[in-house]
Amino acid sequence: MSDASFWSNPLEAQKVQKRRKRLDDDINFLARLRREEDDVKVLVDWFEAGEDVTADLAAGLQTLQASIEAAEFQKMLGGEVDRASAILTINAGAGGTDSQDWAEMLLRMYLRWCDRRGFKCDITEIQAGEEAGIKSVTLMVEGEYAFGYLFVEAGVHRLVRISPFDGNARRQTAFAAVFTWPQVEDDIKIDIQDKDLRVDTYRSSGAGGQHVNVTDSAVRITHLPTGIAVACQNERSQIRNREVAMKVLKSRLYDLELQKQRAKLDAVESAKKDIAFGSQIRSYVLHPYKMIKDHRTRYEVGNVDAVLDGDLDGFIKAALVAKARGQLGPAVAED
Numbered sequence: 001m002s003d004a005s006f007w008s009n010p011l012e013a014q015k016v017q018k019r020r021k022r023l024d025d026d027i028n029f030l031a032r033l034r035r036e037e038d039d040v041k042v043l044v045d046w047f048e049a050g051e052d053v054t055a056d057l058a059a060g061l062q063t064l065q066a067s068i069e070a071a072e073f074q075k076m077l078g079g080e081v082d083r084a085s086a087i088l089t090i091n092a093g094a095g096g097t098d099s100q101d102w103a104e105m106l107l108r109m110y111l112r113w114c115d116r117r118g119f120k121c122d123i124t125e126i127q128a129g130e131e132a133g134i135k136s137v138t139l140m141v142e143g144e145y146a147f148g149y150l151f152v153e154a155g156v157h158r159l160v161r162i163s164p165f166d167g168n169a170r171r172q173t174a175f176a177a178v179f180t181w182p183q184v185e186d187d188i189k190i191d192i193q194d195k196d197l198r199v200d201t202y203r204s205s206g207a208g209g210q211h212v213n214v215t216d217s218a219v220r221i222t223h224l225p226t227g228i229a230v231a232c233q234n235e236r237s238q239i240r241n242r243e244v245a246m247k248v249l250k251s252r253l254y255d256l257e258l259q260k261q262r263a264k265l266d267a268v269e270s271a272k273k274d275i276a277f278g279s280q281i282r283s284y285v286l287h288p289y290k291m292i293k294d295h296r297t298r299y300e301v302g303n304v305d306a307v308l309d310g311d312l313d314g315f316i317k318a319a320l321v322a323k324a325r326g327q328l329g330p331a332v333a334e335d
Contacts, residue, residue: 022083026074033071036064074145076320080258081182082148086141087251088180092134093156095174100129102159103176105308107137110153112310119143124244125218125231132165138231138248140183147182152319152328153312154180155281162287171287175280184251192250198222199242204233221245228252282315284308297322 043057077083088110092103114121120142127135141150156177163172184190204218218233219241230252232245282294284304292307292315293300299318301307307315322328 029071029074033064033067036060036067040064073317073320076324077145077148079148082151083144084147084182084184085143086147086150086180087183087248088139088141088150088153088178089136090134090139091136091177091179092129093175093177095159095172097129097131097133097165098159098163098172098174099176100131100133100135101165102133102157102174103135103137104129104133105159106157106176106178107134107139109308109310109312110139110150113312114141114143114146114310116310117143117146117149119146122234124234124248126233140244140248142183147180149316149320150180152316152323153178156279158280158283160283160285160287181248181251181255183247184254190250190253190257192223192246192253196224198224201238217241219245221249223249223253226253226256228256294318296328 040057040060043053043060046053047057090103090106090110092099095102111121122140122142124138124140126137129135141147156175159174159176161172161174162169166172198221200220200222201216202218202220203216217236217238218231219238220229220231221242222229228249230245230248232241232248235241235244281296282292284292284307286304290304291300291302292304294315297315297318299315301314303311319328
């Protein structure tokens with residue numbers, strides 16, 4: 001990097017800088033882990049010598065355990081794009097108004113989870129439900145390993161509860177689908193020709209003040225060869241909405257190309273079954289009992305409120321462990 005010609009190719013230089021930063025982060029993390037291990041060993045020696053260091057030892061062990069768990073997560077997230085930021089979409093499925101309300105509940109859950117992780121989230125496109133909730137939403141999740149974590153959340157999510165929209169208070173089952181893609185770095189070249197694009201503009205809907213209601217600032221871009229369509233209405237200018245929509249399109253086309261190169265089915269597309277019974281990866285039961293169960297890993301918890309408030313780490317970790325072992329089962333139908 002000290003070479004005078006290093007910056008002659010800015011894009012290549014940026015790639016090297018990013019790789020160096022990631023290596024520095026990994027080295028610093030390992031150094032911290034070793035320091036914490038050494039501290040605990042010293043405290044154990046003092047404890048065995050009769051020193052009153054119980055509280056310090058307990059705190060040190062807790063810190064070391066958290067660091068070891070973080071290291072295990074990083075080891076499992078060693079894929080080509082696991083460190084990338086993510087694009088996440090939620091689509092309401094079978095269940096009418098309840099499914100649209102459920103999609104909005106999932107949006108809140110993921111926003112809370114991202115906040116816990118320190119990830120930055122931007123809603124780039126959202127379609128409100130007819131009576132309540134949302135029909136669909138697209139989130140840009142910025143942060144290291146965001147895609148690696150959220151990849152295992154892709155699939156159909158099922159909710160069972162007493163419907164607040166049913167005057168007879170009957171039990172209702174609703175479905176919503178979650179899809180994820182890695183955000184593509186700007187230095188990755190994806191050939192997108194203008195003749196392959198259809199660009200539509202329209203007036204934005206939802207929150208945003210007068211501006212979004214009186215100008216055709218929202219943009220929808222359709223890639224004609226693949227049929228992939230993306231939209232953005234969050235930004236105030238049409239130019240900026242087009243830039244964000246193109247970034248989402250580029251990420252989806254890159255993900256599609258990766259799957260072709262690996263000669264296997266696209267993990268995201270394989271989840272696109274009917275968003276209805278029989279294809280769910282996880283069930284959230286609020287009535288007649290409370291339980292959330294992942295059908296691929298069999299991991300389950302009874303604290304439904306905590307999970308819906310963003311406490312997803314248990315489910316994500318169980319799925320990542322199963323994925324690393326080649327044991328992440330498919331979605332199944334269960335009552």
